[in-house]
Amino acid sequence: MSNDSKIPARMTVVAISEPGGPMVLKPEKRDVPVPGPGQILIRVRAAGVNRPDVLQRKGAYPPPPGASDLPGLEVAGEVAATGEAATRWRVGDRVCALTPGGGYAEYVLVHESNALPVPSGFTFTEAAAIPETFFTVWHNVFQRGALVKGETILVHGGSSGIGTTAIQLASAFGSYVVVTAGSAEKCNACLRLGADRAINYHEEDFVPAVREATGGRGADVILDMVGGDYVARNYQAAAVDGRIVQIATQAGAIASGDFSRLMVKRLTHTGSTLRPRSTEFKATIAAELEAKVWPLLEQRRIAPVMDMIYPLHEAWRAHERMEEGSHIGKIVLDVG
Structure with missing residues (x-):
């Protein structure tokens, strides 16, 4: 495994303390996960907020087996470590990724095949608004x-x-x-x-x-x-x-x-629902996106529409915004 020597042992996350309204989203400390075979550890700079996160917070959309219990299905940031047999990315690469959960955190694990390069010229908050949608x-x-x-x-x-x-x-x-x-x-x-x-x-x-x-x-x-x-x-x-x-x-x-x-x-x-599908299935979508859609993003012929950006510890405000229904485009958390 290769990694950034500055990875801390503990990280801040936003967890669902119990099923309920937006205020059940609470910051807490957890161990930084270690990448397994084929995985990369991403230092999260921004995380997208999606309606499945709201459903999970209410107790209506449990994570699939083996996935993190934390909400957050898309992130952008830098590769902080790579697991065994993960060869596509190097430490320091800027990536955005689809995750099965765990995005509301300073670090998250994803399979390397479910990550894509941050399009040139895009901020991390913009890039975090891409994968899920x-x-x-x-x-x-x-x-x-x-x-x-x-x-x-x-x-x-x-x-x-x-x-x-x-x-x-x-x-x-x-x-x-x-x-x-x-x-x-x-x-x-x-x-x-x-x-x-x-x-x-x-x-x-x-x-x-x-x-x-x-x-x-x-x-x-x-x-x-x-x-x-x-x-x-x-x-x-x-x-x-x-x-x-x-x-x-x-x-x-x-x-x-x-x-x-x-x-x-x-x-x-x-x-269909996307979250429970296999890593391999999501990898096939990622490959098609990279071939057919990423050139449009690189040229900025298309781009995610940004609504509001909130700091990670105010994830509850992001959920309130989504449930109000007045947003246009994507709501994103700035993880820092």
Whole structure:
């Protein structure tokens, strides 16, 4: 193992003291972990905040077996140590990484294949806002949803971290992008990012709006994090041979729908969760991102939309911000 001689024995983390509201997030001291075979230890400079962190804090999203009990699914920082057979990175390299947990800490372990270089010119706080949403959008929109140039995508929650990423990537690869969002401010932010049509769902029914925006065809791909009554409405808004990809169910996991519409339109309704997937699976996404998306980041043709940055010890404020629902883009913790 090679390592930075300045690695301390103990580190500050933010842990979930008990299931509950934002104030259960409390700083504490823990031992700095040691990388195993194929792993790297990252000195965390910034950590992204995501909705699964909120669900975990509430006791509704336990970490997968073997993962850290700390929240935090994405980080950016420097490689502080490398484990046996970890050959890609050297101590001091600037990386951002998808983690199975443990990001709310000064140090975190990840498999070397789940890390990517910090794009040139990006700050650590910007880089920490990339992995979770870019891995999620790439897998669900382009792999599962099979979106191709010239097709229409409908993105629900367009102003979220996932939504702002999906808008930029779909637009960059030549798709027509329709989004839903909950205010005029959020709709305008989506349009500035490259959305072709933004629907304020408080003022407009997205089903006729999507049909009108697509000349009656409907959306080829629908990225949905809402669930509930959106399921049946997505079937109405989808084009023939449309693909609906479910990545969350914020309005409820139980829904009823007209399945004759699914049959007549030959729809595909699929979904996924990323966190429990294997290290090897995530490595395949990382490789595709590095080949196809990293050049766009390097040219700054796309970039994560930054909402607010909080210090690590104020992670509770970041969670409050996320639960308020007024954020546009990514919320990040500055670990220092």
